[in-house]
Structures are given as structure tokens and as C-alpha cells.
Amino acid sequence: MNHVPELFGSMVFNDKVMKARLPKEVYRSLKNTIQRGAPLDPSVADVVAACMKDWAVSKGATHFTHWFQPMTGITAEKHDSFINPCGDGSVIMDFSGKELVKGEPDASSFPSGGLRATFEARGYTAWDPTSYAFIKDDTLCIPTAFCSYNGQVLDKKTPLLRSMDAISKQAVRVLALFGKDVQRVNATIGPEQEYFLINKEDYARRPDLILTGRTLVGAPAPKGQELEDHYFGSLRPRVKAFMADLDEELWKLGILAKTEHNEVAPCQHEMAPIFATANISTDANQLTMEVMKKVADRHGFACLLHEKPFEGVNGSGKHNNWSLSTDGGENLLDPGTTPAENTQFLLFLTAVIKAVDDYQDLLRISVASAGNDHRLGANEAPPAIVSMYVGDELQAVIDCLVAGKPCQPNAPTVLDTGAVVLPNLPKDTSDRNRTSPFAFTGNKFEFRMPGSSFNIACTNVMLNTAVAESLRQFADVLEQADDLPRALLELIRSELTAHQRILFNGNGYSHDWEVEAARRGLSNFRTTPEALVHYTDPKNVELFARHGVYTQDEIQSRQDILLDEYAKAIRIEALTLLDLVRCRISPACVNYATGLAQGVSTKKQLGIEVPQEETLARHISSLTGQLIQAADQLEGRLADPVAEDASVAASWCAQTLIAAMDAVRTPADRLEQLVDRSVWPLPTYSDMLFYV
Incomplete structure (x- = not known):
């Protein structure tokens, strides 16, 4: 593909398109909103809408939608066509500023946690000019x-925008103490996305x-990930074709897809922007x-985004790479060559350390789900204990x-590879x-x-x-200081002393760390x-x-x-x-x-003694009886009255239903290893993970 620069962003109403199509004054006003968070000038809406419609129609679009992110965790959209009737029976393609700025979807059928009743149906969508419009389908x-x-x-978008304003406001205050005239500080994110690809025929079965x-039953394949041969291995031709197609589709939408590779588990992959x-x-x-998911279907795959679709092999995460940058492009978490002398960096580093320690519960809450509980603490993911690694330097x-x-800076070192033909490599500190975890x-x-x-919005709301x-607390102190350099060092020293417990550079998987974390007073919410709760x-409400x-x-x-979502997910799994079990296994x-x-x-009857076959028949019958009995017990658990209190109901699911489901899975997985493959009713792990 030699036309990537022309392809990239071709389906996005981005800055390049706006600059070319919008009047200069309108463009400058909108740009001020996007870059500096200034309030949107209502007078620009009609002009932007007209230009946006003309551009979209030129790309083949016939409809528009307000694309939003309700509390379901996925996106939502309601489509309207651009057509408007004329008096002579014909139509014109039209799109007004009012339609751009405001929509009215039903607000009663989305999760609201009691904020809305069924009869209270009116809701509003409001244009976010800081995120470019795009064409999809x-x-x-x-x-x-x-x-x-x-x-x-x-x-999930509105709280994220609010949190971005909050961190910008306080970071600007702090930077002013260093004599810097900064208008806006942005939290910047690079989310690495892990996923599985399996044949869609297997998925359908x-x-x-x-x-x-996720698979609720499934015995381990004879080969898993123990040879570690899949990680960064050569891509299967089908997977490579999928990734190439995915890149093209994402690039059209202006998404900066950069890195792709095989992950640790069979059929597991990663994309990073x-x-x-x-x-x-x-x-x-x-x-x-x-x-x-759409591209996978075109290539005969199903894309699995669950955190633990297969028992016994690595699950999938989404690594949230987070930093802070000014509107001038300065990375506030860049330590420079002499971090011990970089007071600005040390202050921002200290702010993050303090935040993670003070609000470790919120960071754990931001990643809490029924799916992720299966992943956290296993060998592919950090433990449920929140801690920070800052490295030796x-x-x-x-x-x-x-x-x-006084701190002596580390001298730059070089890694000698030991082979004459290979270059010596500059070594990280x-x-x-x-x-x-962090x-x-x-x-x-x-x-x-x-x-x-x-949806990473929640994680970044908490973090921001x-x-x-x-930063607010730091600015309140430092703005009153008579001797700013001295106050800075005293503040950094006292806060680092107070929050050392959150720093841990060792093995997060070890039992010793779990004991040590408890001694330090760190939280460990396993479910x-x-x-x-x-x-x-x-303290969180106040924050x-x-x-x-x-x-x-x-x-x-x-x-x-x-x-409620957690309890429903577990009950759906149980059902x-x-x-x-009842209808297939x-x-x-x-x-x-x-x-x-x-x-x-x-x-x-023919006089042939087959004791091994008789034993096998008895063993399978016994295991089948255990399976049916465990299923009966699970059904009985499901019939228990459901507590009205949401936290009690969720805890009951975690403590009771999951254990009952595990009791069903044990005989089912053993039976899979004994029953003829030709009659086993489900694709096995070997089938799904090791396709040709």
C-alpha cells in the first residue's frame, strides 16, 4: 500500500478539511474551542453544519447520527437522513446547526442507576467539537x-471531558509557579488493545x-502457551491479511494504528496506536x-474482546499508557537526562504517586468487571493490589x-552484545x-x-x-510560599515520604508481596x-x-x-x-x-471380556451423573431469592453462583477428555486455538 498519506483520515472531518472548507473566522473560533477548551460560539454551528454536510455527501453519506457512549460500555447511534422535503414533492439534502449541536434520543432505556424512570424518556446529545466527526457505513x-x-x-464522555478540564486547570496553576504561560494541559493516552481471533464457524457453535x-466449559488443549512460541511469532497469512485490512479501515478513520503482533496465548494478538x-x-x-469485529467477520474470523475467553491461557487487557502534555507539546512526565535536578518533573511525578496512593480504590474500581476478575492476578495481568513501579533510577x-x-546521576551505559558484527546498544537506566499495575x-x-x-473513559476519569x-493541594501550598525553591523541595520530600508504601519494584505475582502489601495497608479487592462498595x-464523593x-x-x-451489570453477567453465565449441560453435553x-x-x-454375550471398556463406560456414566447433579444444584442456586440491595446481590453472585458454576465445569471438562470427538457437541480448545 503506497497511498497511506492520502488514505489517512480520508473519512474524517478533521482539521485539514475544516481549514479548507470553513470561513477563516469560523475556523479560528472552532479551533480555539478544540485546542484551548474555550466555550463554543453558537454562531458557528450553522456554518460548520453546512460544510460538514457537503463534505459528508461528497463522500457518499446519506445519513447522520449523534454517536455517543452510554453506560452500557459500548456506543450508541440513531440515524437520520439528510433529506428535507420541498413544496414541489422533491427533497433537498440539508443539515442545520441545531441538528449538529443537539439530538434527542430516548433516555429511559439506557442504564441510569435510578437517575431516570421508564416514564422519563427525554434525553439530549450534545456535539463534542473536540473530537472529529467521521463517516462510517x-x-x-x-x-x-x-x-x-x-x-x-x-x-462516559461527559465525565471524561470534565476530568480533562479539572487536571488542566490545576496543572496550569502549577506550571505558572515555574514561570510558564500555558493555556491548556492535556492528558494523553495510548491504549494497547489485545484480542483473540478464532474461526467464526467455531464461534457460531x-x-x-x-x-x-467466554467459554464456560472447555478442557485444556494438549498444547497451550507453555512453549512461548506464539509471542511475537510470525503472523499467519490469514491474520496478516486481517491486520492489513484493519489498518486500512482504521487509518481512513484517522485512528493512529501503529503496532501489531502476536501476543502470548495462541490466537491472541495486539494493536497499539x-x-x-x-x-x-x-x-x-x-x-x-x-x-x-467487522473486519474479522470479513476474513472468516470472530474477534473476541472478553478478558478471559479461554481458561488456562492468557487473557486480554487494554494497557492504558497515560501522560500529560502542554498545549506547546511539552511532556510533563519526561524526566530529562538529570531527573534528580528536574524539579518540575519531580513535582508532577510526586503528584501522580500521591494520587495513586490516595485513590488506589478508585483505580481498582475503574477496572472492575465480571470478566476482568478472571484475569487479574493471573500470569498475564497484574494483581488486584494497586502499586507503582518507578524503576531503579x-x-x-x-x-x-x-x-x-544528594543524588548522584547514573552515567549512561552501553549494552555489549558480545558479537563483533552487532552494534553496542545504549542501555536504559x-x-x-x-x-x-502502574x-x-x-x-x-x-x-x-x-x-x-x-471503555477506557472511566479509568482516565479516575486518574485525571x-x-x-x-496538583490542587500542591498549588494551594506553593502559591503561598515565600521561598518557592525551598518550599518545592520540602513539599516533594514530605509527600514522597508519606506515600512510599505505594512504590514496589519487585515481583507482583509473589505471595510475599501479597503479605507485604497487607502490612503496608494497601487494599486488595479480589472481586x-x-x-x-x-x-x-x-472521600471519593468529595473528590x-x-x-x-x-x-x-x-x-x-x-x-x-x-x-447490577456484574450480577446480571454472572446470572447470564449460569443460565x-x-x-x-442440559441440552448439549x-x-x-x-x-x-x-x-x-x-x-x-x-x-x-460372545464370551469376550472387556474390563477396560466396561470401566470406561462406568466412569463416563459416573461423571455424567456428577455433571447432572452439579447442574441441578446450580439451578437451585439460581432459584434463590435475589436480594434487593445491589451490593448484596452482586456479592452473592461472586461467592455462591461462581462456585456452583465451577462445580459444573469440573466434570464437564473431564468428560470432554473421555468422550469421542465425533460426538462431543462443542468445538474444543484444540479446535479453536490451533486452526490451520
Whole structure:
């Protein structure tokens, strides 16, 4: 493909298009809103709408939609055509500023956590000019926020925009202390997206994958990931073709797809984009997941975005690489060549450390889901304990600051590869730690806990707001200082001393760390319900209210939505498992055991003794009985009364239903290893993970 520059952004109403099509004054006004967060001038809406419509029609679009992100975790859209009637029976293609700025979708059928009743149906979508409109499937998609008739926030975008304003406001205050005239500071994100590709024919024969996103039964394949031969291995031709097609589709939409490779588990892959602002990156990632599924279908694949679709092999995450940049392009988390002398960097680093320690519960809540509970703490993901890795160099600087001692900078080192023909490599000052949930990686932090199916808005709302609070406290102190350099060093030293417990550079998988984390007083919420009950803790309610990100009602609604979503997900899994066992697995096993028993009986009548076959028939019949009994017990659990309190219901699902489901899976997986493949009713892990 030699036309990438021309292809990139060709379906996006981006800055290049706006500059060419909009009048200069309108363009400058809109640009001021996009770059500096200035209020939108209502007078520009009609002009922008007309130009946007003309551009979209020239690209073949016939409809428009307000594209928004309700609390379902996916996107939503309602399509309207551009046509308007004329008096003579003909139509014209028209699009007004009012239609651009405001839409009115139904607000009663989306999750609201009690903010809306069924009879309270009116909701509004509001144009977000900071995220470019784009064309998808011949429809102009306009990124929007979504709220109720009374103004309550019903989406994930609005709190993200508020949190971006909050961190910008406080970061600008801090930078002013260093004599810098900065108008805007942006949180920038680069979300790495992991996913599985399997044959869509196999997917179509797995009701558990279709209904729940993961396999509820399935014995391990004879070969898994133990040889570590899939990671960064050569791409299968079919997968390579998929990735090439995916890149092209994403590039058309202006999404900066950059890196692609095989991940650790069989059939697992990763795509990583170049950094963009938190808002744009979040929109792009939501769109990426949708496009992945569509492109996969064209190539005969099903794209799996569940955090743990297969038991016993690595699950999939979405690594949230986060940093801060000024409107002039300065990365505020770049330590430079002498981090010990870079006071500005040290102050922002300290703010992040303080934020992660003070609000570790919110970061855990931001990645809490039924799917991600299966992944966290396993060998492919960090543990549920939130901690930070800063590397040897920065740890040494922190230790010196805390101790009040001068810090000697590390001299640049070179890695000698030992082969004459190979170049010596400049060596980084610190290693990487893949077990750390929140790791410093040079000039950014990589938050590795989010699940692959997540909308990353929630994670970045939590992170932005928590860091904004640290910066607010710092600015309040430093703005009153008589001796600013001295006050800076004292503040950094005292805050680093107070928050050392969150720093850990060792093995996050070890039992020793779990014990040590408990000694330090770090939280360890192993399940989603354990974490979610802390969403409405007073300190968290106060945090969001202070920075104008959430009202107390909006926080309560999100807690209720997430608890309800968790309980429903577990119950759907349990019902799906029952259906698999009753209608597919048990009948297959009964028929197979019956056939074996009949064969044994026939051979005995002929005087042929077959004790091994008889033992096998008895063993399969016994396991089938255990399976049916476990299914009966699961059904009994499902019939238990459901608590009205959302947290109690979710906790009951975590403690009772999951255990009952595990009891069903154990005999089912053993039976899969004994029953003839020709009669087993489901594609196996070998079938799905090792296709040709």
C-alpha cells in the first residue's frame, strides 16, 4: 500500500478539511474551542453544519447520527437522513446547526442507576467539537455527550471531558509557579488493545462465547502457551491479511494504528496506536473495537474482546499508557537526562504517586468487571493490589530526596552484545516490570489493569481527577510560599515520604508481596463487588464534587449500574452453562455411555471380556451423573431469592453462583477428555486455538 498519506483520515472531518472548507473566522473560533477548551460560539454551528454536510455527501453519506457512549460500555447511534422535503414533492439534502449541536434520543432505556424512570424518556446529545466527526457505513457520525432532561450525566464522555478540564486547570496553576504561560494541559493516552481471533464457524457453535464472551466449559488443549512460541511469532497469512485490512479501515478513520503482533496465548494478538488526547483516544478505541469485529467477520474470523475467553491461557487487557502534555507539546512526565535536578518533573511525578496512593480504590474500581476478575492476578495481568513501579533510577532519586541526601546521576551505559558484527546498544537506566499495575515507562505511566473490552473513559476519569486533586493541594501550598525553591523541595520530600508504601519494584505475582502489601495497608479487592462498595466512600464523593466531575447522585448511579451489570453477567453465565449441560453435553455423554455399555454387553454375550471398556463406560456414566447433579444444584442456586440491595446481590453472585458454576465445569471438562470427538457437541480448545 503506497497511498497511506492520502488514505489517512480520508473519512474524517478533521482539521485539514475544516481549514479548507470553513470561513477563516469560523475556523479560528472552532479551533480555539478544540485546542484551548474555550466555550463554543453558537454562531458557528450553522456554518460548520453546512460544510460538514457537503463534505459528508461528497463522500457518499446519506445519513447522520449523534454517536455517543452510554453506560452500557459500548456506543450508541440513531440515524437520520439528510433529506428535507420541498413544496414541489422533491427533497433537498440539508443539515442545520441545531441538528449538529443537539439530538434527542430516548433516555429511559439506557442504564441510569435510578437517575431516570421508564416514564422519563427525554434525553439530549450534545456535539463534542473536540473530537472529529467521521463517516462510517455511509453515515456521518458526530461524537456527542449524552445527558438526561434534567442534566444528569448518562454517558462516559461527559465525565471524561470534565476530568480533562479539572487536571488542566490545576496543572496550569502549577506550571505558572515555574514561570510558564500555558493555556491548556492535556492528558494523553495510548491504549494497547489485545484480542483473540478464532474461526467464526467455531464461534457460531459455542453458545457460551456468543452469549457471555467466554467459554464456560472447555478442557485444556494438549498444547497451550507453555512453549512461548506464539509471542511475537510470525503472523499467519490469514491474520496478516486481517491486520492489513484493519489498518486500512482504521487509518481512513484517522485512528493512529501503529503496532501489531502476536501476543502470548495462541490466537491472541495486539494493536497499539500512537498517543492522542484522552478524549480522542477514548473515542478511537471504542471505534477500533467495533471495526475489529467487522473486519474479522470479513476474513472468516470472530474477534473476541472478553478478558478471559479461554481458561488456562492468557487473557486480554487494554494497557492504558497515560501522560500529560502542554498545549506547546511539552511532556510533563519526561524526566530529562538529570531527573534528580528536574524539579518540575519531580513535582508532577510526586503528584501522580500521591494520587495513586490516595485513590488506589478508585483505580481498582475503574477496572472492575465480571470478566476482568478472571484475569487479574493471573500470569498475564497484574494483581488486584494497586502499586507503582518507578524503576531503579527514579527509586534511587526518591530515596535520596526522602533521606535528604544528594543524588548522584547514573552515567549512561552501553549494552555489549558480545558479537563483533552487532552494534553496542545504549542501555536504559531501568528495567521494565510487567507485573506492576502502574509502571513508569520512560515518559509515561502504563496502567495495565483495564480489561480488553473496557471503555477506557472511566479509568482516565479516575486518574485525571485524582492527579488533579494532588496538583490542587500542591498549588494551594506553593502559591503561598515565600521561598518557592525551598518550599518545592520540602513539599516533594514530605509527600514522597508519606506515600512510599505505594512504590514496589519487585515481583507482583509473589505471595510475599501479597503479605507485604497487607502490612503496608494497601487494599486488595479480589472481586468486583468488594471494590465497588467503596465507590461512594465520602472521600471519593468529595473528590469528584470538588472538581465538578460527578455529583453524588451521578456517583451513586454508576455504583448501582456496575453492581447490577456484574450480577446480571454472572446470572447470564449460569443460565447459559445450564443450557449447555442440559441440552448439549449431558445428552451427548448419556448417548455415548449407552453405546459403550451396549458394546460391552454384546461382547460379553460372545464370551469376550472387556474390563477396560466396561470401566470406561462406568466412569463416563459416573461423571455424567456428577455433571447432572452439579447442574441441578446450580439451578437451585439460581432459584434463590435475589436480594434487593445491589451490593448484596452482586456479592452473592461472586461467592455462591461462581462456585456452583465451577462445580459444573469440573466434570464437564473431564468428560470432554473421555468422550469421542465425533460426538462431543462443542468445538474444543484444540479446535479453536490451533486452526490451520
